[in-house]
Amino acid sequence: MPKLDRFFDQEFESLKKQTLDMGASVETAITHAVTGLIERSLDSFEQVHAVEKKINGYHISIDETCLRILARQAPLASDLRFVLSCIKINSDLERMGDQAVNISHAGRHYIGVEPLKPLIDLPKMADEVRKMTRVSLDAFVRRDEALAREVIKNDDIVDNYKHAIFKELTMIMKKSPDAVERAMDLILISRNLERIGDHATNIAEDVIFAASGVDIRHGAGLSGRS
Amino acid sequence: MPKLDRFFDQEFESLKKQTLDMGASVETAITHAVTGLIERSLDSFEQVHAVEKKINGYHISIDETCLRILARQAPLASDLRFVLSCIKINSDLERMGDQAVNISHAGRHYIGVEPLKPLIDLPKMADEVRKMTRVSLDAFVRRDEALAREVIKNDDIVDNYKHAIFKELTMIMKKSPDAVERAMDLILISRNLERIGDHATNIAEDVIFAASGVDIRHGAGLSGRS
Numbered sequence: 001m002p003k004l005d006r007f008f009d010q011e012f013e014s015l016k017k018q019t020l021d022m023g024a025s026v027e028t029a030i031t032h033a034v035t036g037l038i039e040r041s042l043d044s045f046e047q048v049h050a051v052e053k054k055i056n057g058y059h060i061s062i063d064e065t066c067l068r069i070l071a072r073q074a075p076l077a078s079d080l081r082f083v084l085s086c087i088k089i090n091s092d093l094e095r096m097g098d099q100a101v102n103i104s105h106a107g108r109h110y111i112g113v114e115p116l117k118p119l120i121d122l123p124k125m126a127d128e129v130r131k132m133t134r135v136s137l138d139a140f141v142r143r144d145e146a147l148a149r150e151v152i153k154n155d156d157i158v159d160n161y162k163h164a165i166f167k168e169l170t171m172i173m174k175k176s177p178d179a180v181e182r183a184m185d186l187i188l189i190s191r192n193l194e195r196i197g198d199h200a201t202n203i204a205e206d207v208i209f210a211a212s213g214v215d216i217r218h219g220a221g222l223s224g225r226s
Numbered sequence: 227m228p229k230l231d232r233f234f235d236q237e238f239e240s241l242k243k244q245t246l247d248m249g250a251s252v253e254t255a256i257t258h259a260v261t262g263l264i265e266r267s268l269d270s271f272e273q274v275h276a277v278e279k280k281i282n283g284y285h286i287s288i289d290e291t292c293l294r295i296l297a298r299q300a301p302l303a304s305d306l307r308f309v310l311s312c313i314k315i316n317s318d319l320e321r322m323g324d325q326a327v328n329i330s331h332a333g334r335h336y337i338g339v340e341p342l343k344p345l346i347d348l349p350k351m352a353d354e355v356r357k358m359t360r361v362s363l364d365a366f367v368r369r370d371e372a373l374a375r376e377v378i379k380n381d382d383i384v385d386n387y388k389h390a391i392f393k394e395l396t397m398i399m400k401k402s403p404d405a406v407e408r409a410m411d412l413i414l415i416s417r418n419l420e421r422i423g424d425h426a427t428n429i430a431e432d433v434i435f436a437a438s439g440v441d442i443r444h445g446a447g448l449s450g451r452s
Contacts, residue, residue, distance in 0.1 A: 056443075056444040057444075059443065059444065060441055060443065060444065063310075063441070064441075066310075067306065067307070067310065070296065070300075070306055070310075071302055071303075071306055074296075074300035076297055077297075080293065080296055080297055081293070084289075084292075084293065084296075084313065087310065087313060087314070088313070088317065091314060091317065166410075170406055170407060170410065173399060173403070173406045174403040174404075174406045175403070177399070177400040177401070177403060178400075180396055180399045180400045180406075181396060184392075184396060184413075187410075188417075191414075191417070215286055215289070215290075217282075217285065217286065218282040218283075218285065218286065220286070
C-alpha cells in the first residue's frame with residue numbers, strides 16, 4: 001500500500017515538525033523571560049505570555065497527532081518508541097513553557113524595584129539551561145544518543161549554579177533585611193531555571209530510549225544518575 | 227480468540243494495579259516526608275528514600291507494560307486513551323516521589339536546628355495535597371470524571387496556602403536575619419508540596435481525557451483553568 005505508507009510517513013514527519021516547532025517556541029519563551037530579567041524589560045515578559053499560548057496549542061495538537069498515529073497505524077518497535085517519546089517530550093516542553101511564565105511573574109516583581117546587584121550567576125545559569133534545551137532538541141531531531149548524553153551531563157553544572165546562587169542570596173538576605181523580597185525573587189527564578197534543565201534532561205532520556213530502546217532512567221545504563 | 231482476550235485483559239488489569247500500587251507508594255512517601263517534618267523524625271525521612279526506590283521500579287515497569295500493550299494489542303478508542311493516560315500518570319507519580327525526596331532533604335536540614343515556630347500552615351497545606359493525590363487516584367481507578375474535577379478545583383486552595391506561607395515567612399526573614407535559612411527550608415518545602423498538587427491536577431486531567439476523550443487542558447472544557 002504505497003499510498004497509505006506515504007500518508008503514514010507524512011503523519012510522522014508532521015509529528016516531528018510540530019515537536020521541533022514547539023521546542024523552538026519554548027526556547028523563545030525562555031529567551032524572552034531571561035531577557036526581561038537582564039534588560040529589565042516588561043515588554044519581553046509580555047512576549048513570554050504570547051509565546052506560551054502558542055506552546056499550549058502545540059501541546060494539545062501533538063497529543064492528538066500521537067493518538068491518531070497509534071490508532072491508525074499501530075506502529076511497532078522504533079516507530080512506537082518514537083511516538084511514545086513524543087508524548088513525553090510534549091509534556092516536558094509544555095512544562096518548560098510554564099516555567100518561563102513563572103520566571104516572568106517573579107521577574108515582573110523584581111524589575112519593579114531597585115535591582116539587588118548584578119544578577120549573581122543567574123544569566124550564566126540561564127545560558128546553560130538554554131543550551132541544554134537546544135541540545136536536547138538537536139538530539140531529538142538527529143536521534144543522536146551521544147548528544148543526548150551531553151545534555152544529561154550538563155545537569156550537574158546547572159545544579160552547581162543553583163547552589164552557588166542560593167548560598168550568595170541567603171547571605172545577602174541575612175545582611176540586608178530590606179533585600180529579602182528581591183533575593184527571594186531571584187532564588188525562585190533560579191529554581192524555575194533548574195526545572196527547565198530537569199525537563200531538558202527528561203527529553204534527553206526519552207531521545208536515548210527512542211533511539212536505542214534502552215531505558216537509562218534511575219541509574220540503569222548510565223553511571224552517576226538516579 | 228477467548229484465550230488471547232483473557233491475556234489482554236490481564237495485561238490491562240496488571241497496568242491498572244501497578245499504577246495504583248505506585249500511587250499508594252507515592253502517598254506513603256509524601257506521608258513520611260510530612261511526618262518527618264512535623265515530628266522532627268530523621269527515621270521518617272529515611273523511609274522516604276526507601277519508598278522512592280520502589281516508586282522508581284514501578285516507573286520503569288509501567289512504561290514497559292504500556293509499550294507491550296501498545297505493540298501487541300494496538301488498542302483503540304477508550305482502551306488506547308487509558309494506556310496513554312497511564313503513561314502520563316506514571317511520569318507524574320514518579321515526579322511526585324521526587325518531590326517527597328526534596329521535602330525530606332530540606333526537612334533534614336530544618337530539623338537539625340532549633341524550630342522556627344509552629345510550622346505555619348504547612349501541615350494544613352500538606353493535608354490538602356495528600357487529599358488531592360488520593361482523590362486523583364480514586365478518580366483514576368473509578369474512571370470518575372466528577373471526582374477528577376474536584377481535584378482540579380482543590381488546586382486553588384493549595385495555591386492560597388502557598389501564598390500565605392510565603393508572605394508569613396518573608397516577614398519572619400525580614401524581622402529575624404537568624405531565621406533566614408530555616409524560613410527558606412519551609413518556603414522550599416511549600417513549593418515542593420505545590421508541585422505535588424500540580425501533578426495531582428495533571429493526573430485528574432488525564433483521568434478526564436481517558437474517561438471522556440475530552441482534553442480539558444489549557445482552559446478547554448473547564449472554566450477557570452489555563
